[in-house]
Amino acid sequence: MPADHARTAAATHGPDRSIGGAPILEVRDLDVHRGEAHILHGVSFDVAPNRVTALLGRNGVGKTTTLLSLLALLPSTGEVVFDGDPLSGVPTHLRVQRGIAYVPEDREVFSQLTVEENLRLAMSWEGASERLGLVHEVFPELKRRESQKAGSLSGGQQQMLSLGRALLHPAKLLLIDEPTKGLAPIVITEVVDALQQATTDATVLLVEQNLRVAEELATDAIVLDEGVVAWSGTMDDLVADDERTRGLLGVGRATRGGAEGQR
Ligand SMILES: Nc1ncnc2c1ncn2[C@@H]1O[C@H](COP(=O)(O)OP(=O)(O)OP(=O)(O)O)[C@@H](O)[C@H]1O
Numbered sequence: 001m002p003a004d005h006a007r008t009a010a011a012t013h014g015p016d017r018s019i020g021g022a023p024i025l026e027v028r029d030l031d032v033h034r035g036e037a038h039i040l041h042g043v044s045f046d047v048a049p050n051r052v053t054a055l056l057g058r059n060g061v062g063k064t065t066t067l068l069s070l071l072a073l074l075p076s077t078g079e080v081v082f083d084g085d086p087l088s089g090v091p092t093h094l095r096v097q098r099g100i101a102y103v104p105e106d107r108e109v110f111s112q113l114t115v116e117e118n119l120r121l122a123m124s125w126e127g128a129s130e131r132l133g134l135v136h137e138v139f140p141e142l143k144r145r146e147s148q149k150a151g152s153l154s155g156g157q158q159q160m161l162s163l164g165r166a167l168l169h170p171a172k173l174l175l176i177d178e179p180t181k182g183l184a185p186i187v188i189t190e191v192v193d194a195l196q197q198a199t200t201d202a203t204v205l206l207v208e209q210n211l212r213v214a215e216e217l218a219t220d221a222i223v224l225d226e227g228v229v230a231w232s233g234t235m236d237d238l239v240a241d242d243e244r245t246r247g248l249l250g251v252g253r254a255t256r257g258g259a260e261g262q263r
């Protein structure tokens, strides 16, 4: 991307984030319908490079819809600029090729294949062999269980496999949808520790219901409500105002990671 373009984009669309520099992803006026329902009503936000940005909001507010639209897995209107280039009209496989990796909400591992086979299928990317070493380092369980069928893994282990597959991609932007959903608290800790290691210096847009997890992993936050961005700023600022957090997410600092977070 020409540096001038990045600077112009940042100047036009909002301030340069203090540490992260010009945004790697700029989303403007994203509008999405699903069936009869109008889900996103002009959603606009930036994702800064080399940081983890949490995409938050109550159940059904459109977090997964946003990620699916960014991958062109759902039709949308509006403008998405990734790494300086508009994505309008760019199909899913080319968005992935340009450097957007995705860990879906429901994990989607190939259950009849072994752990190793699942990883091998994600290894067509340049440099994947070296990154496999990192994946095994971050998730040693995947090495220990490489001959086990993925379908027989626990939920947490399947989540690690799904994350491991995405980490084999030389991604410029990693979209991760609720990595701790449905996991026991002890497994959440394990996944969060691994994610912390795996996402150092990575650019991540992380959907997360568990506010405690979001706080541990993310520096920036975007909150969706009623189909628009209701709040954006730093994660620290978000959780500093308990009343606002409760209003936006239905869960506050005192109860974060509570009933709603531990679904
Ligand atoms: N296939 C579909 N057809 C029609 N409406 C859908 C479809 N999938 C989801 N929706 C609706 O779109 C809205 C947004 O759903 P989405 O899955 O994006 O929410 P979310 O914020 O990810 O929620 P959660 O926290 O529960 O994962 C919801 O009201 C949902 O009912």
Ligand SMILES: [Mg+2]
Pocket (backbone or CB within 6 Å): 063, 064, 065, 105, 177
């Ligand atoms: Mg969702």
